[in-house]
Amino acid sequence: MTELPPLRLRIAALSLALALTGAVAGCGGEDAFKPDRPTTTAVGSFGITAEQRNFHLSFRIERAGSEIRVLDVQALTGPNVEFLGAVTVWPKDLPxxxxxxxxxxxxxxxxAVHPLSEVIPAAETQVVPKPFxxxxxxxxxxxxxLVSGDVGAMNGVRVTYEADGKKETDTWTVAAIACRKTCKGPNGSDDPNFQKRVLSEAGLLPKD
Structure with a gap:
C-alpha cells in the first residue's frame, strides 16, 4: 500500500457506536479532541466505487423524553477522507x-433526515415506531x-448537544477504514496489522 501523505487532521466543526458501540459519555469541557485507540473499527468497501465515494456512520443519543438540540459535531479524518457533515434521524424516521x-x-x-439546526422536540424522542x-x-x-486513493480512514466523532437545556458531550472512539478495491495488504496479501498500519499512516493513532 502506498504510504499516505503527511498528517492533516481535519477537525470539521458542525458538528460506530456504529449501531453497536457505546460512547465515552459526559466528556464535558473544552479538552482537545485527539485520536485515541478505537474501541471498534469497521473495515470494508462501504459501497465505494470510482463514481460513488461517500459513506456514513451513525451515532446514538439516548435521551428519550428530552428536547434535544445538536450544537456541534466534529470528526477526525485522515488526509484523503473528507468530513461531509452530519444530519439527525428521528425515531419516527428510522427505516x-x-x-x-x-x-x-x-x-x-x-x-427523512433533519439538519442539525432543527430542534428535536421532546414528543419526538418518545415516539415508539414499529418494530421497537x-x-x-x-x-x-x-x-x-474518500477523496483520493484506494484506502482512507477516520477515527473518532464528538457530538455536543443540549438535552432539556443541559449541555452534554459524547465522544465515540470508533474508527472506519474504507477501501475502494480491497482491504488487504500490499498486492492483496493478508496483513494482520492492516488496521493498525492504515490508522497509523493516516496519523489517527495516539503517539505512545
Whole structure:
C-alpha cells in the first residue's frame, strides 16, 4: 500500500457506536479532541466505487423524553477522507431498524433526515415506531468521502448537544477504514496489522 501523505487532521466543526458501540459519555469541557485507540473499527468497501465515494456512520443519543438540540459535531479524518457533515434521524424516521453504517450520504434508507439546526422536540424522542418496544435513540449520522486513493480512514466523532437545556458531550472512539478495491495488504496479501498500519499512516493513532 502506498504510504499516505503527511498528517492533516481535519477537525470539521458542525458538528460506530456504529449501531453497536457505546460512547465515552459526559466528556464535558473544552479538552482537545485527539485520536485515541478505537474501541471498534469497521473495515470494508462501504459501497465505494470510482463514481460513488461517500459513506456514513451513525451515532446514538439516548435521551428519550428530552428536547434535544445538536450544537456541534466534529470528526477526525485522515488526509484523503473528507468530513461531509452530519444530519439527525428521528425515531419516527428510522427505516424499521437501527441505523448503522454503509454506503452513500445522506443515509439512503432513512425515511427523512433533519439538519442539525432543527430542534428535536421532546414528543419526538418518545415516539415508539414499529418494530421497537420502546423509544429508540435519536441518531446523528455523519458523512464522509474518500477523496483520493484506494484506502482512507477516520477515527473518532464528538457530538455536543443540549438535552432539556443541559449541555452534554459524547465522544465515540470508533474508527472506519474504507477501501475502494480491497482491504488487504500490499498486492492483496493478508496483513494482520492492516488496521493498525492504515490508522497509523493516516496519523489517527495516539503517539505512545
Amino acid at each position: 424499521g431498524k437501527n441505523m448503522g453504517f454503509g454506503p452513500k450520504y445522506p443515509p439512503p434508507d432513512a425515511k 418496544d420502546g423509544p429508540p435513540p435519536v441518531y446523528v449520522v455523519t458523512g464522509f468521502r
